[in-house]
Amino acid sequence: MKKMTLWMAAVLFAAWAMADVRLDPVFTSNMMLQQGAPIAFFGTAPAEKDVTATFGDETVTVKSDAQGKWRAVFAPKKAGKETFAFFAKEGNNTIQLVNIIIGDVWLCAGQSNMEMPVGKTFRRGWSAQDCEKEVAAANYPEIRYADQARRVSLNELQKNASYQFGSGWVVCSPKVADRFSATAYFFARQLHKDLDIPIGLINTTWSGTRIEPWISKQGYEAAKLEGDLAQIAKNADIDAAKKKELSANADAQYKKALADWEAKVAAAPEAEKANLQKQKPRRSTPINENAQFHCNLYNGMVEPWTTLPIKGVIWYQGCSNAGNPHYYPLHKALIADWRAKWNNPTMPFLIVQLASFGGPEDWQNAPCEDAAYALTRDIQAKVASEDPNVGLACAIDIGEHRNIHPANKQEVGRRLALEAERIAYGKNILSRGPMLDKTAVEGNAIRVFYKNAPNGLKTTDGQPPRCFAIAGADKKFVWANAKIDGLTVVVSSPDVANPMYVRYAYAAYRGDCNLQNAEGLAAYPFRSDAFDYANVK
Secondary structure (H helix, E strand, C coil): CHHHHHHHHHHHHHHHHHHCCEECCCCCCCCEEECCCCEEEEEECCCCCEEEEEECCEEEEEECCCCCEEEEEECCCCCCCCEEEEEEEECCEEEEEEEEEEEEEEEEEECHHHHCECCCCCCCCCCCCCHHHHHHCCCEEEEEEEEECCCCCCCCCCCCCCECCCCCCEEECCCCHHHCEHHHHHHHHHHHHHHCCCEEEEEEECCCCCCHHHCCHHHHHHHCCHHHHHHHHHCCCCCHHHHHHHHHHHHHHHHHHHHHHHHHHHHCCHHHHHHHHCCCCCCCCCHHHCCCCCCHHHHHHHHHHHHCCCCEEEEECCHHHCCCCCHHHHHHHHHHHHHHHCCCCCCCEEEECCCCCCCCCCHHHCCCCCCHHHHHHHHHHHHHHCCCCEEEECCHHHCECCECCCCCHHHHHHHHHHHHHHHCCCCCCCCCCCEEEEEEEECCEEEEEEECCCCCEEECCCCCCCCEEEECCCCCCEECEEEEECCEEEEECCCCCCCCEEEECCCCCCCCCCEEECCCCECCCEECCCCCCCCCC
16 A cells, blocks of 8 residues: 555656646756857646747747647847846746846866866865955856756766756856856956857866767767777666666675775784775776766766757867877767767867876976877867867966966966957957978978967077977987077977977976967977878777
């Protein structure tokens, strides 16, 4: 009898839940809608019932389908300071949203350098420089922010957005700005100031994640990445029951390992206890909970937002894929995939190139050797060079040797905004620092010709350019001398009599990158001995 009562209660609750007209969770008060795109509100209601929706001065009536789904479409609007309310009514049930604004919405995605917040008090590695002052001054009611909660989903597309903080979209103010992605906030602030339009941010980030989980299965299929598809196929038959079993097994194994460890610690001599503390077991992560597995974060965190039109994407990721040439086809697949999901084949996609980080302790005197981060930066530059709607914000000069999360996110956001203004807004501006155009061997030297330096080159400290390296046919690179000559840089070394190749800042970390254009934008790292990505699978 008790089981029957519980079953009936569940049925009645489900019926009650469907009795109200409801909105998809991407819609909340304080949200921003993309200017210039048809405005569509959608949700659920009782099946085959009229839903009357009002947005601004427009009212439409639509009928929910047999599954209770409804969709009301309104005319596009231009960006502006005016705010709007939305109402939806079915029978005696009404829902209302307020303080909706029209502007440009950007999806902000990636790993920890995009996730890193502005911060309330400065904490090296997890807050922006001058964060206290930045938060206190963050009175920007026309910047809106939606923070998607972390969520893994194996083999299942999640359709409902969920929020990391707040009950939905929030208005930028000193009360909440400390929780905003620092990179995203400074990007939005710069655009808002320069363009005088509202800017919306959707934050979908997870620290330490590789690029693989951010691509959908359809994205892998379209890119024909067979190795990745084979990995996905191995787990394609894991259903809800199997997921529950995998999680339960992980819990049981951890419980046993923890009990064994605790017993070992209790029986150990006092002198050994401290060392045993370092051996405390961790719970294993089954594939259905794994934030690193293919598609799991696209399914859980990106898919819900593909229902909203956006202006473009800013992307800060790559550390967790550093040094792997396969990052090249993966990155191209990600961009194509998200453009397909938003049905916008030229959607602006702006990348932050990895900052200087890591490498030898004595980097000033370390030999010139290949580094994983250097290859990843080269891949990012290659991807950007192949598509006029892919931007690349250089960060080589603002890295910190032993801090993977550099604090100067203000400059990262500014450089991203410059790329956005050129690519997404059509402004005729110089948005990049010097980039390799071509090289020419001149006796025992190599002359480097640059793009994006129409008004000349300079260094930040008035000293000769540093971080250049050259090599002969053996490709054994040595750090070299360099000098600015007009719109070019001439590089040479007494150790290389017949140079053939030249590189700039091609290392994990160089704290002395000083070359820039006359406008003060940093030169991008490069290698003239081009890596062949054409056959990377």
